[in-house]
Amino acid sequence: MQKTIDQLLQSAFIEDIKGKTILAFGGVVSQDAIVGLGDVLRSELHFKHSLSIVNKVFAIYIEMTQNILHYSNERTDINGKSFGQGAVMVFECEKGYELVTVNLISEKQHRYLEKKCNLINSLSKDDLKEFYLKRRRKIAETDSKGAGLGFIDIVRRSGNPVIFDFENLGNSEYLFYLRAQMFVD
Amino acid sequence: MKNLVIEGTKYTPEIKSDIQKKEIRFYGSSYPENANEFYQPVYEWVEKYFEKGESVLDVNFYIYYFNTSTSKCFMNLLEILEKNHKADHKINVNWYYSEDDEDSLDSGEKLFMEMDLNFKLIPVDKI
Numbered sequence: 001m002q003k004t005i006d007q008l009l010q011s012a013f014i015e016d017i018k019g020k021t022i023l024a025f026g027g028v029v030s031q032d033a034i035v036g037l038g039d040v041l042r043s044e045l046h047f048k049h050s051l052s053i054v055n056k057v058f059a060i061y062i063e064m065t066q067n068i069l070h071y072s073n074e075r076t077d078i079n080g081k082s083f084g085q086g087a088v089m090v091f092e093c094e095k096g097y098e099l100v101t102v103n104l105i106s107e108k109q110h111r112y113l114e115k116k117c118n119l120i121n122s123l124s125k126d127d128l129k130e131f132y133l134k135r136r137r138k139i140a141e142t143d144s145k146g147a148g149l150g151f152i153d154i155v156r157r158s159g160n161p162v163i164f165d166f167e168n169l170g171n172s173e174y175l176f177y178l179r180a181q182m183f184v185d
Numbered sequence: 186m187k188n189l190v191i192e193g194t195k196y197t198p199e200i201k202s203d204i205q206k207k208e209i210r211f212y213g214s215s216y217p218e219n220a221n222e223f224y225q226p227v228y229e230w231v232e233k234y235f236e237k238g239e240s241v242l243d244v245n246f247y248i249y250y251f252n253t254s255t256s257k258c259f260m261n262l263l264e265i266l267e268k269n270h271k272a273d274h275k276i277n278v279n280w281y282y283s284e285d286d287e288d289s290l291d292s293g294e295k296l297f298m299e300m301d302l303n304f305k306l307i308p309v310d311k312i
Contacts, residue, residue, distance in 0.1 A: 031218040035196050051285045055250060059288070062216050062252050069218070133298060139257055149253035157288060 004074075004175070005087040008102045013165050013177045017100075019093030026087035028076050029068040029103075038062065041090060045097075053184055056157045057090075057097050060180050063150035064088065064101045072103035073173065096183035107172040114166065120151050121161035128156055158182040186237050189230040197223055198248060202230065210245040216252040224258040228265055235269045242266075244278045249312045251292065259296055267301050278304040283312050 005026020008014065022044050025037055041061055045054045065088055072084025086103030105113065123131055132152045139149065154162055163179040186204065193199030198213035209231070217223040234242065244266065251259065263278070270276045280296070282289040290306060297304050 031196070039195075051283070052287050055286050055288060059250060059252070066216070066218075066252065066254070129295070133295065136257060136260055137299075149256065153253050 004085065004102050004104070005089075007175065008087045008089060008100065008177075011102075011167075011177065013102075013179065014089070014091075014100055017091050017093065017098050019091040019098065021089060022092050023088070023090040025089075027085060028078070028083045029065055029072070029086050029088070030078070030083045031069065034062065034065045034069065037065075037088070049184065053182075057099070057182055059157050060099055060154050060182060061088070061090065063154050064099055064178060064180065067150055067178075068101055068103045071105070071109065073106050073109065074104040096181065099180045099182070101178050102175055104169075105166075105174050105176045107174070110166055110174045110176070113164070113176060116148060116151060117162055117164045120155050123155075125156075128152060132156070154180050186233065189227065191226070200227060202234075204234075204239075206243075207239065207241045208243045208245065210247065212247045214250045215248060215255040216250070217255070220252070220254040220258045224255075224262065228262060231262065231265050231269075235272075235274060240273075241275045242269075242277075244276065245281070246279065246293075247281045247309075247312050249283070249289075256292070256296065263296065263300050263302060270302050276303060278302055279307055280304060281307050281309045281312060284308045284310060 005024065008026070023037060023041055025033065038058060038061060042054060042058055045057055068084045068086035068088070070084060072086045074085040075082050076085060084103060086101060089100045091098040091100070120128070132149065135148055135152065151162065158180045160181045160183070163181070165177040167175040167177070169175060188204055189200060189202040189209065191200040193213040196214060196216045198211045198215050200209070200211050202209040266276050266278065280293040282293045293306050
């Protein structure tokens with residue numbers, strides 16, 4: 001029902017991003033799509049940056065897209081496997097890179113994500129590390145795919161808080177907008 | 186007991202054991218769709234290896250990049266190794282990291298925090 005990429009392109013959430021779009025994809029975010037687009041992204045970055053920068057942007061891209069794959073509330077079943085739908089865009093800006101994703105979430109996910117993102121944004125670099133270790137120990141005991149660790153990793157690698165927003169669509173559904181800023185010296 | 190042989194892909198590492206050499210090595214990147222499922226055979230192999238009476242194992246990680254759900258799985262694996270280390274088995278873990286990538290050492294270091302294991306972080310030119 002959603003055309004998330006169109007919504008993202010028209011949204012106020014990315015209005016202030018001034019830069020060149022180097023990657024844009026909307027639809028079924030399968031592992032194959034993530035891997036294929038990831039290759040495109042890596043090779044694009046590879047021309048301009050050191051390995052360290054390439055790997056940082058790539059790692060942030062992987063966490064953001066795998067979040068859609070696992071947790072988007074809009075799902076497609078293909079050959080007995082379930083894939084999340086959503087959109088991802090990567091911009092090359094004057095100061096570095098901006099990565100943006102959008103996907104559908106439930107009311108419950110909305111409450112969880114709002115709390116989680118605010119908490120992670122409020123932590124210092126050292127506290128973030130501490131929190132990461134604590135979370136990982138805890139998560140290791142459960143069946144979770146690692147929810148939460150991804151956000152910490154995004155903030156840690158990018159060196160910036162995440163920017164996020166929710167759009168209430170009614171029927172207890174929301175669009176979750178997420179934006180990571182990775183500045184290059 | 187058979188050696189563990191998992192061929193690598195773009196997003197999963199090659200994992201091979203050598204029972205003769207008492208070694209298991211991981212080589213490549215790790216961001217599988219379902220990390221828990223992917224690493225299950227590895228946990229099982231390591232548990233079985235020690236159950237069968239072996240007491241020495243070198244574990245070599247040449248991991249270029251791993252995502253957060255993999256870090257959880259590596260923790261599980263290191264916990265299995267820690268348990269066996271405490272049971273007086275001789276386990277050496279080597280984590281090779283890329284000198285050109287500042288996050289590579291940091292990610293490795295964090296894995297071994299709070300772990301009671303013999304481990305080394307070894308810089309290399311390129312993985």
